[in-house]
Amino acid sequence: MSYNLWFGNFNGDVEPSNNLKRSFKSAKNNSPIPFNISELGMKVLGGDYYNLLRKTAIEVAEERVEKELKSDDKYVIALVKALEELEEAINTLKEKKEDLEVVRETEVIGEFIEGISSLEKLKSKVEKEIEAVMERIAPNLVEIASPKIGAKLIERFGSLENLAKAPASKIQIIGAERSLYKALARLRKGKEAKMPKHGIIFMHGFVRNLPKSKRGKMARFLAAKISIASKIDFFRGELEEGLYESLKNRYEELRRT
């Protein structure tokens, strides 16, 4: 058996690494190592073992963190766009398949079904990836808004930073711009107008599950909490206990009254 250790390779003997950063990055093994690597390492590196380990760990982590901080929300945005395209493609294909079914029974239909199911698999993969990345970069947003809505908001605002700096009122209606401008135009002409109450955040269960008359209140509250969540995510990045609690309480309150 050969093992990849941060200070070199082991298969009976240690072949010391000549580049600790590189061997640290590739110190992966499929199964647990049956001996204690620090004991072996001290034989190779002597009393300097922990010093070198710590130094290498810090250097590697520093590089990776910087890289990730730069590219994470771009990655989410690209994933959301890909997801939207996939959803649309799946819908279109399903429609076309039904059109075909009406006209003629043909083997082509079977191929359509296959194609659709493989796209659906891809779609669920993309969704899982969005969840995983969102969990890392915006845990509070995930908790308050769900990974999907959170990711869509980041996509719409262009970055987590922009979302964190946006006013809650904008978060509340983003995704409903068309009806907003329509309403504003009517108001300008002195006519009565219905302002949109929610855009993307309408997908949230707490908004959707309430009767129409209460959705506006819930949407406003939710948008305010999303605003706070995204600020914590952007500036601190750690989960804040109790944020979800107040959202749920408000929902229960609106549901009862």
Added chain:
Amino acid sequence: MRNVKFFGSIPATRSKFGSHYGEKIFELEGELYREWTPWRSKLSAMLMKNYKVEFLGNEKILYLGAASGTTVSHLADIVDEGFIYAVEYSAKPFKKLLELAKNRQNIIPIFGDASKPWEYSGIVEKVDLLYQDISQRNQVEILKMNSDFFLKKKGRILMMVKAKSVDSTLESSEVFSKVLEELYKKFFILSTDTLEPYHKDHIFVYGVKD
């Protein structure tokens, strides 16, 4: 607990280092102590509830879910002759953790995913204590995997569980009994309790690898 003193009702750890996250510094007999409030750290909440976790000071610890290093900083005070492997996968809090690791000598920061222990299997040695504070659905499974990879025989686990993260559809008590049932298979449980009133809907589980 080693290197811990109470100042009034609040615990603090003896430290050669300054404040990490804005905590107060106390002085006693020429030595400095960092305030360790139960509201910020679940391990401190355990102390406040009179549960004992003993340390010799030279333990090797694998800490999953280190976040920005609040609890890690106090643990590093406690095991001042040991080492802590601190794993965290979220970049922003990790930056703060890095600052801490640079100041101290006994923290080895690993920017990695605790659910993939094989990815850091050639870095982390066999440890005496596996500490886990991550809010993920499969956190029991993650604990077990890491225990298989790194925890010594008779090594201890200390796990913080948040009911809502494991299953948001069940009652907290149901979630907790499910988690414990899973853990009994592999660990001998020394103590477990809620962390109320300091952390809502959380329990800790302290055990030994069978």
